[in-house]
Amino acid sequence: MNRISIIIVAIIACGALTASMLVQPISYDGQTPVSSILMALGDATPSHYVGTQDAEKIEKGKDLVMTGGPWMDGKVEYRLSDHFVCIDCHNIQPEAPFADDNDPDSRLQYAKEFNQAYLPGSTLYGITNRTSWFNGDHEKKYGKELVDPARHDLKNAIQLCSKECSVGRELTDDEMESMLHFLNAIELKLKDLNLSGDEMAQIAKVGQSAEEKAASIKLIKSKYLDGYPATFAEEIPTKERKMGKEGNLENGKWIYEKSCLHCHSPQKTITDRTLFGSGKDQKDFKWLASYFKKSNGGSVYWITRHGTASKEHIPQYMPIYSQEKLSNSQVEDLAAYILVESKK
Ligand code: HEC
């Protein structure tokens, strides 16, 4: 080989090497946080992004969510709320196989499969990936003045929920920092997105042009909900109610035990006051069934759609279930289960 051809071979070899480096996709795995992929593609960083994975802060944030956190100087009076903890109303795990699925039937099936609660609030898993909160009809409950600042600002949404939904107080700056660390730790992971092999390759491709990056960002965002819709419904009109005669008993049992008894249980403080869930099941079922025809607080048809208000002397209240969190057919499933149990 003469000198020239050696140089040419070297150039070709170099080119092949660079080309192979270029086509080698970035190695993401199922646990890769979605926000890190978006940011690598040049997407804007959300204002609630914390950027570190400080284990101590994550733990403190988790404690706030699970227990209301008497962690601050160990003083119990610093608890976020004396009446509720976040997990009374929100799960912290995924509620569907993929993050674009918000159908109540699939959420209920998923809850049954993974032995999870079925709750009136949206899961906090993936909440940092969303861009709007307290959507739809929640404005009717909390008012425009409170909801407007929370709709596009996660910190404000957390403050609103801690003070109003949770009947407590706002978080301090330190607590917010920990809360956000925890919520960032439970953000969506790549496994939560329903991506085909080709779509995965598109996202992981190295050296994307500006257009390709924009398309990848759009693709990723199409695979999860950027906000959970919320539709408040009126109770099913008396004449149209099945009054427990028709419905899926297995679903009804799950809703009763993993949604209603999540709060109405002998382990919870509200049991002192509410009229069922004290553990005297037969009495509870008979009492609930006796109100099916009514449109008042005793009726499962009515109370699930209207909830109750927090009062000065009774701060604990019952949240409204939107249609997305409990469908009309699921209310019928619940009634069917209650009726069967009331007759045993
Ligand atoms: C008594 C019930 C209840 C408690 C307790 C509660 N929440 Fe909520 N929260 C709700 C409901 C209902 C909504 C309405 C929107 C939704 O989640 O779908 C909501 C909404 C939110 C949202 C906006 C969700 C969205 O996607 O729109 C955040 C964030 C939130 N809560 C955080 C918290 C935190 C943090 C705590 C604990 C400090 C807490 N919540 C305690 C019931 C509750």
Ligand code: HEC
């Ligand atoms: C986040 C907690 C929570 C969940 C979940 C919940 N409730 Fe309640 N519920 C309450 C509280 C608190 C009260 C009492 C409010 C009051 O006394 O003003 C209440 C009151 C009621 C009442 C009025 C009678 C009574 O006992 O005071 C009925 C009926 C009722 N709930 C049914 C249900 C059913 C059915 C479900 C499930 C679909 C359910 N609740 C889920 C918290 C909850």
